[in-house]
Amino acid sequence: MNLYELFIAPFAEFDFMRRALVGVFALAVGAGPVGVLLMLRRMSLTGDAMAHAILPGAALGFLAAGLNLFAMTIGGLVAGFTVALGAGAVARATQMKEDAALAAFYLVSLALGVLLVSLRGSNVDLLHVLFGTVLALDDATLLLIVGISSVSLLVLAVLWRPLVLECVDPGFLRSVSRAGAPTHLVFLMLVVLNLVGGFHALGTLLAVGLMMLPAATARFWARDLNVMVLLASLIAAAAGVAGLLVSYHLGAPSGPAIILVAGAGYAVSVLIGPVGGLLPRLMPGRHLEA
Amino acid sequence: MSAHHHPTHEHDHAHAHLARPTAEDRGATVLAFRDLTLGYDRHPAVHHLHGNVPEGELLAICGPNGAGKSTLLKGVMGAVRPLAGGIDLTRLPRQEVAYLPQAAEVDRTFPIDVYDLVATGLWRRTGLFGGVGRADRARIGEALASVGLAGFEGRPIGTLSGGQMQRALFARLLLQDARLILLDEPFTALDAGTVADLLALVRRWHGEGRTVLAVLHDFELVRRHFPRTLLLARSPVAWGPTEEVLVDDNLNRARRMCEAWDEGAAVCAPIVGERAA
Numbered sequence: 001m002n003l004y005e006l007f008i009a010p011f012a013e014f015d016f017m018r019r020a021l022v023g024v025f026a027l028a029v030g031a032g033p034v035g036v037l038l039m040l041r042r043m044s045l046t047g048d049a050m051a052h053a054i055l056p057g058a059a060l061g062f063l064a065a066g067l068n069l070f071a072m073t074i075g076g077l078v079a080g081f082t083v084a085l086g087a088g089a090v091a092r093a094t095q096m097k098e099d100a101a102l103a104a105f106y107l108v109s110l111a112l113g114v115l116l117v118s119l120r121g122s123n124v125d126l127l128h129v130l131f132g133t134v135l136a137l138d139d140a141t142l143l144l145i146v147g148i149s150s151v152s153l154l155v156l157a158v159l160w161r162p163l164v165l166e167c168v169d170p171g172f173l174r175s176v177s178r179a180g181a182p183t184h185l186v187f188l189m190l191v192v193l194n195l196v197g198g199f200h201a202l203g204t205l206l207a208v209g210l211m212m213l214p215a216a217t218a219r220f221w222a223r224d225l226n227v228m229v230l231l232a233s234l235i236a237a238a239a240g241v242a243g244l245l246v247s248y249h250l251g252a253p254s255g256p257a258i259i260l261v262a263g264a265g266y267a268v269s270v271l272i273g274p275v276g277g278l279l280p281r282l283m284p285g286r287h288l289e290a
Numbered sequence: 291m292s293a294h295h296h297p298t299h300e301h302d303h304a305h306a307h308l309a310r311p312t313a314e315d316r317g318a319t320v321l322a323f324r325d326l327t328l329g330y331d332r333h334p335a336v337h338h339l340h341g342n343v344p345e346g347e348l349l350a351i352c353g354p355n356g357a358g359k360s361t362l363l364k365g366v367m368g369a370v371r372p373l374a375g376g377i378d379l380t381r382l383p384r385q386e387v388a389y390l391p392q393a394a395e396v397d398r399t400f401p402i403d404v405y406d407l408v409a410t411g412l413w414r415r416t417g418l419f420g421g422v423g424r425a426d427r428a429r430i431g432e433a434l435a436s437v438g439l440a441g442f443e444g445r446p447i448g449t450l451s452g453g454q455m456q457r458a459l460f461a462r463l464l465l466q467d468a469r470l471i472l473l474d475e476p477f478t479a480l481d482a483g484t485v486a487d488l489l490a491l492v493r494r495w496h497g498e499g500r501t502v503l504a505v506l507h508d509f510e511l512v513r514r515h516f517p518r519t520l521l522l523a524r525s526p527v528a529w530g531p532t533e534e535v536l537v538d539d540n541l542n543r544a545r546r547m548c549e550a551w552d553e554g555a556a557v558c559a560p561i562v563g564e565r566a567a
Binding site: 165170175 | 306312321367369384387391394395396397400401402404407410413414416417419446447462466498
């Protein structure tokens with residue numbers, strides 16, 4: 001098998017592989033910056049909670065209209081926004097911290113989702129909702145994913161300054177501006193949007209993997225925020241390509257393959273990443289003069 | 291109060307877009323506490339504080355731990371709501387108030403450099419979306435030089451020492467260019483050289499006619515550099531010229547007044563006429 005057959009042929013020969021490629025590239029563009037911000041805001045697990053929260057909405061859409069892109073997307077968005085806004089409202093109006101409120105909301109949401117899916121539909125359908133079908137992205141789904149990525153980039157560009165400042169020094173942002181709370185909510189909505197985009201390709205549970213693993217990986221390679229964001233998107237895209245190839249050649253399911261490749265990249269970075277990785281810490285060079 | 295302010299132009303490197311206090315502004319009340327009670331869960335942390343802060347005041351706020359000093363500053367910032375009474379800050383828009391909390395919430399692990407952190411002090415000019423122009427960059431450079439951090443622009447904030455971090459936060463305060471500056475224990479855990487440098491900035495702000503309120507524990511420093519002092523022990527003990535406030539009698543009273551939180555405390559019913567002052 002030559003290099004062409006290994007790397008190019010799958011995409012050159014099969015339309016569904018090319019669509020999958022476009023899909024993961026588009027996802028990577030949005031997921032990179034959103035994931036980095038989630039990580040730096042110590043909200044890495046919030047993405048996971050949100051992914052679970054989206055489930056009942058997608059399931060309701062599925063119950064109402066079967067495997068229908070529009071119904072499942074709207075359902076997922078409504079469920080995700082409800083949980084994000086509900087948990088945010090509880091955190092602001094009561095003494096409860098946002099992570100605890102979010103845990104309460106998403107667990108209820110998840111149970112509801114599993115109940116709804118099991119009321120109707122076979123296990124195969126459940127698997128589709130949980131793990132997505134990156135190899136069966138139709139035009140409408142691709143447009144949706146690309147649209148979500150574009151909107152995400154625009155919103156991030158507009159809100160970048162308050163978003164970053166709310167991570168670095170929330171007290172200062174509160175003292176100069178009231179933008180903190182609305183910015184936080186808009187950001188949570190971006191998380192939901194990107195997860196909904198991702199769940200068509202990777203499923204509700206794995207969508208968050210393309211968000212967090214590249215971000216966590218980039219942290220080991222970059223000291224500067226902007227570089228980190230760019231790197232996260234590139235790593236997500238690379239994991240997408242590599243995962244699709246692994247899945248094609250080994251006949252493995254594509255969603256898990258993509259996330260596992262990203263996971264392998266993370267593992268390597270933990271070991272040898274120059275910014276705080278294991279090896280540089282265990283074997284630092286000789287100390288400097290000043 | 292306005293005795294030590296000459297209406298000269300020696301500090302006129304101030305920027306044109308600023309509403310500098312005019313001659314008639316000096317001594318006008320910039321911040322007023324109206325029988326203010328601040329607290330948590332109905333328990334007062336600041337109890338029946340009444341008084342005015344004139345523009346240009348350099349006021350030290352002293353008192354034992356738990357006396358309500360930080361709560362008072364948070365109240366001015368609107369982070370703690372009054373249980374009773376009120377705070378008048380009506381003459382100053384929000385952007386004219388700068389606040390340095392006791393333990394700044396800066397996430398030191400966040401991957402940005404000193405320059406970007408300090409540049410956020412320009413928020414009033416740039417807002418959410420505005421760009422940072424050439425003149426702004428010059429001002430950021432000046433601010434960093436003023437606090438002795440020239441050359442630190444590209445350093446990640448995680449590599450700064452405690453004193454360097456406080457210098458950076460003072461550089462940001464410089465850029466905020468506010469008329470009312472609230473400092474909560476700004477010199478705690480700093481070495482003598484850093485305190486001297488940062489104190490010089492506070493003196494400079496005072497000379498520029500800005501109003502500065504600083505929570506401080508070092509009475510010697512207060513006596514030397516702060517003309518007026520508010521001694522707080524939940525209830526105000528004394529408020530006036532520093533040499534009259536920081537006397538043994540007052541300090542002993544402050545220590546006694548600051549009792550523990552009483553779970554079974556009765557509802558505070560003001561005696562009519564008592565708070566007339």
